[in-house]
Amino acid sequence: DQQVKQNSPSLSVQEGRISILNCDYTNSMFDYFLWYKKYPAEGPTFLISISSIKDKNEDGRFTVFLNKSAKHLSLHIVPSQPGDSAVYFCAASVGNTGKLIFGQGTTLQVKP
Amino acid sequence: DAGVIQSPRHEVTEMGQEVTLRCKPISGHDYLFWYRQTMMRGLELLIYFNNNVPIDDSGMPEDRFSAKMPNASFSTLKIQPSEPRDSAVYFCASRVQGAGNTIYFGEGSWLTVV
Numbered sequence: 352d353q354q355v356k357q358n359s360p361s362l363s364v365q366e367g368r369i370s371i372l373n374c375d376y377t378n379s380m381f382d383y384f385l386w387y388k389k390y391p392a393e394g395p396t397f398l399i400s401i402s403s404i405k406d407k408n409e410d411g412r413f414t415v416f417l418n419k420s421a422k423h424l425s426l427h428i429v430p431s432q433p434g435d436s437a438v439y440f441c442a443a444s445v446g447n448t449g450k451l452i453f454g455q456g457t458t459l460q461v462k463p
Numbered sequence: 464d465a466g467v468i469q470s471p472r473h474e475v476t477e478m479g480q481e482v483t484l485r486c487k488p489i490s491g492h493d494y495l496f497w498y499r500q501t502m503m504r505g506l507e508l509l510i511y512f513n514n515n516v517p518i519d520d521s522g523m524p525e526d527r528f529s530a531k532m533p534n535a536s537f538s539t540l541k542i543q544p545s546e547p548r549d550s551a552v553y554f555c556a557s558r559v560q561g562a563g564n565t566i567y568f569g570e571g572s573w574l575t576v577v
Contacts, residue, residue, distance in 0.1 A: 383564045394554055394568030440506060449494050449558045449566050453506035
């Protein structure tokens with residue numbers, strides 16, 4: 352039972368263009384969502400988060416959008432840079448336990 | 464500031480052997496999580512502790528897996544006996560209550576069971 356789904360295993364974009372990574376969830380009790388970035392041979396690192404009371408959160412080049420009715424969130428990276436090439440994980444949680452349920456990840460490649 | 468520290472970074476062991484993975488959480492953090500990453504299942508939560516007490520171990524795959532947290536600065540994940548399907552990257556993560564739901568990961572322990 353995959354509660355958090357990232358249906359695109361990979362994405363390739365040109366440097367300077369927008370990268371859009373998508374995530375869907377099934378549990379309507381989720382009230383906090385996060386994106387993590389992971390480089391090879393390293394642990395995931397926190398990127399950006401959003402509470403269910405908001406529909407958008409922005410941090411520099413990174414913006415997360417939440418559509419609760421569609422149970423969908425997306426991460427926009429503008430402009431994309433080669434250093435953004437990594438695996439991106441979407442995660443969701445209920446309440447304040449910190450227990451995160453992760454998606455399968457999307458590998459982003461940004462080409463120079 | 465020291466992050467989450469895991470050891471060993473890499474381990475190759477033979478099927479049937481006992482494997483012990485170790486984790487030191489960030490000082491002051493009161494939650495500790497063990498995750499496993501595989502190609503098939505992605506990042507899955509195995510178990511988490513709050514103030515050294517196991518809260519949810521529903522993700523532990525079977526009785527061959529056990530985890531302990533004897534004090535606030537140390538946790539172990541043990542597999543006995545190990546099997547080839549246990550080959551994965553095992554991550555430890557920690558967080559502090561009141562600082563949102565962000566958890567901080569270690570660099571992982573790469574386990575290969577042959």
